[in-house]
Amino acid sequence: MKTFCHCNNHYGLENSSIILFMQNIQRNCGYLPEDELKRLADNTGTPLMDIYSIATFYKSFKLEPQGEHTITVCTGTACHLRGSGEVFEEMAAVLGVGSGGGTSEDGKYTLEKVNCLGACALAPLIVIDGHYHGNVTPGKAREMIEEHYK
């Protein structure tokens, strides 16, 4: 696992760059491992508590290892009205994660919800590994996963 240390030179050891460091760790490790955050606290002099607060405040920071593929289902108002609930349920069943989302046991998939991706005209919307797919139905979503991500 790579550590963040090489990026020290990029930002300078400032409290205000703490989020950049954390993003860097997440980019390298896929999530924010505890030891890395501890090391970050030691190196920057920022209290570990503050780092942990930030990590839990922003939804995009992950404290748990993520699956190889991330599937995000939008549950914003527009998507909800156009049936994102069923899409989510279907995805949970296909990927083998709990009804609340999460990472599958084999570590292959992570399923999560977001509240509006800002593309409501395409509702309901899912994002697979950063690629947006609009107007999905439970069936279409299942097909997509089975064809490309199995």
Place this chain on the structure above:
Amino acid sequence: MVILFGFTLNGFEVLAWENMSILEVAGFYGIEIPTLCFMEGLSPYGGCRLCLVEVGPVGKSRLVTSCTYPAREGIEVRTHSQKVLQQRRMLLELYVAACPSSKWLQDLASKHHVTEVRFKPKGEECILCGRCVRMCREQMMGEAIGYVDRGTQRRITTPFDKKSEDCRLCGGCMYVCPVCQLRCQGPKEESTLCSSCLNLYPPCAEKFEEVMCYMDPCAACELEKG
């Protein structure tokens, strides 16, 4: 050089100097404003809103937290107007509903004549006043606890919910906590509101719109009436 200036506090002219909060000035003049998250020696936080006062001329006033609001020249402040009393009682009602087991909150509620709680009691263990967080940081040189998550999930804990290496077990956090101390009936109380120490509601508030009184507990006028 200290610059002194004047403003109106409950109808009379008072003096204050720069960087004093309304709460401090009021305290200096012997006017008691209830507080919860404020504690001397810790930085003001402005989280509990219990120290509300009315600032501005009648009809154009707004409610501000006196612990964080700096006194300014010429402002008009009322600490015990009808509006303030009403809001304070509402807040206390909410706090008691959130955390009925706290002696501190029950005492405050009684003192401010909260006689009913119209909300569903929640039995929370923390009201997020943040006194412990500031105590740890500002007085104990530790950074062992802080806020985690946000919105309705927000809570106070240690990093990764594990015992913190920064913690020296001083107990300062419990010492300043307003909800750690259980109410007199013990943890399994039956009613949401204790009311054992209920104070009397100042009858002068209805007549004069504002309480200006040095009787504590307030009883004299009520007894006279009876």
